[in-house]
Amino acid sequence: MATIVGAALSDVVAGIREAILSGEFVPNQRLIEADLSERFAAGRAAVRAALLELANEGLIERVQNRGARVRAVSLAEAVEITEVRMVIEGLCAAKAAERITGGDAAELRRIGEEMGAAVASGDVLGYSRLNELLHRRIREISGQRTAAEVLERLRAQNVRHQFRLAMQPGRPQVSLPEHLEIIEAVCGGDPEAAERAARAHLRSVIEALARTDPAAP
Known part of the structure; x- marks a missing residue:
């Protein structure tokens, strides 16, 4: 079970990252957990963990009471x-x-x-x-x-x-x-x-x- 969860998390991280790098997800765009969960056929926990990992990479940012969005680099x-x-x-x-x-x-x-x-x-x-x-x-x-x-x-x-x-x-x-x-x-x-x-x-x-x-x- 741990292997399946880990694979799902890596797929979600890779998928969101690629969407950002390709320009599909644009700076300041909100990333809705429910939408991402549906898109990548992953649980909400995996999506939250993926967003946290990508925040640590500097690709997204968490905004209090507003969820996550693609980070805009000045x-x-x-x-x-x-x-x-x-x-x-x-x-x-x-x-x-x-x-x-x-x-x-x-x-x-x-x-x-x-x-x-x-x-x-x-x-x-x-x-x-x-x-x-x-x-x-x-x-x-x-x-x-x-x-x-x-x-x-x-x-x-x-x-x-x-x-x-x-x-x-x-x-x-x-x-x-x-x-x-x-x-x-x-x-x-x-x-x-x-x-x-x-x-x-x-x-x-x-x-x-x-x-x-x-x-x-």
């Missing part, structure tokens, strides 16, 4: 999140450069080529997916599981700002050479260069985020 907080990512992704890039294998290097270079093709064809969504894949593979190659878990949580919190940034005109053309520099440094087994390249890329992301602010000059 631009200022999005910048702070990216500043933290800059440090941790720099670490992962350095570790990946130390651990890179021939097969890993071939895969990263192939991703880089596909990113270039996506930019050339104007495939913004395809480029965004490849962008996410590249960052994930570098984290995986780094072997830094703790860092990877932290980064995944930060990415989830920041997903809507990341989407807005991906849609910013000309952004892929700016970020492509930054990503290619990270790939070459990691594949070349140069930890210091890999960390510098990763940090430079995230610094560029912070500057671009600031330009998404309607109040910015």
